[in-house]
Amino acid sequence: MNQVDTHSSSPALRAEAGLLPSVLNPEERALLTSAGNARAVLPGEQLFRRGDDAQSMFLIESGEVRLRFEDGLADKILGAGQYFGELSVFVGQHQRFATAVVESEGVLFEVSSDAFSRLIDRAPSAIARFMQRSFTYLVTGEQQLMQSLRRRNEDLMQTLDTLRQTRSELSVAQQLVRSDDLTGLSNRRGLYRFLDESSRYPMVGKRLALLLIDIDHFKRLNDMSGHLAGDSALRAVADEVRRIAGPLELPCRLGGDEFALVLRVADEGDLANRALGLIAAIRALRLPSLREQTLTISVGGVFCADPGGWSAWYSQGDLALYEAKSRGGDRWRLAL
Secondary structure (H helix, E strand, O other): OOOOOOOOOOHHHHHHOOOOOOEOOHHHHHHHHHHOEEEEEOOOOEEEOOOOEEOEEEEEEEEEEEEEOOOOOOOEEEOOOEEEOOHHHHHOOEEOOOEEEEEEEEEEEEEEHHHHHHHHHHOHHHHHHHHHHHHHHHHHHHHHHHHHOHHHHHHHHHHHHHHHHHHHHHHHHHHHHOOOOOOOOEOHHHHHHHHHHHHHOOOOOOEEEEEEEEEOOHHHHHHHHOHHHHHHHHHHHHHHHHHHOOOOOEEEEEEOOEEEEEEEEOOHHHHHHHHHHHHHHHHOOOOHHHOOOOOOEEEEEEEOOOOOOHHHHHHHHHHHHHHHHHOOOOEEEEOO
8 A cells, every 4th residue: 555755745635645634724724824923934943842831823834844752753744734832722831742943944823822812702613613623633642642652641641631621611612602503603792792802903904894684585485485495595695694704704693584794895895896796696596495486685784983883883784774675675785
C-alpha cells in the first residue's frame, strides 16, 4: 500500500488524505484571521519554547512551522491553513507541549484568549463546531502521547479529563446559544448580543444596516401544503439568508416566518444589491414539498444610525417591510 509523504505533499492534499484534522475550513479561517494579529515571520524564528506559559493560538496564513516535541517524538511540520496552540484559548493558560520554530518565511495570525472569547460571543455555532472537532483531535493526540510517555501518564490523564469536561460543557453551551432549533440561526438573544458587541469592530468605509425579511403568504402556504412544507420553506429561506451573510454579519430568525440580517455595506446601492440578490435567490428556489408554489419574500431595509438602537431600527425597517408587502411582495423597500 502506498504511503502519503506528509512532509512533501501540500496541506490540501494531506487534508484530503485525512491526515490533517488541524486544517481550517473557509468559515473558520475567516473568523480566526478577523480576530488575530498578522505577524510576518522568518526561518529560524522561535515562536515559543516547550514549557512556556501559553496565552494564544496561531493560524498559518503562509509558510511552515515546525513543532519539536522532544522525548523521542517526531517533529511535526504545519503549513498554510493549519493552526496550533489552540488549547490555551480553549481551557486557559497552560504550559506549551512543544517548541515552535519557523521553518520557512511566511505570515501567521496570533489569536489571544480575549479575542477568542469575543469570537465565541460573535459566532457561537461556528466556534462550537471548531472547538468540538479540535477537542476530538486533541484527545486523539493525548491518547497517542500516553502510549509513548508512560512516565507522564498522570499529567496526561488530568489534561484528558479537563478536555472531556470542557467538551461536555461546550455541548451544553452550544444548545443554549443556538437560537432556533429549526434553522440553526441566531435568535433575538444572539442578535442583541451581536449589536452590543458590534461597536468593538471598526466600520471603516462601511455602514451598519438591517434587513427585515418576511415570507410572502406564509399562512396560505401552510394551509395548502401543510406545516412540514412550511418548515421546509423556513429552512430554505434560512439557508439563503445565511449564505449571503459575511463573517462580521449576523443572520437570525426573529420568530415565525420573520428573519433579520445585520449587514456591513458601503452605501445604499450596496444594500439594495444585497436585498435584491436575496429576493432573486428565494424566487429561484424550487421545493418539491410546496407543490409547485413559488416562494417569495418581502424585505424592509434600514441603516442603523446613531442615535437609535434596536427598537428604532426595527420600527423603521418594519414600516419599510409593510410597504413592500402592501405592494404585492417579492420586492424590497428602504426606510426613508
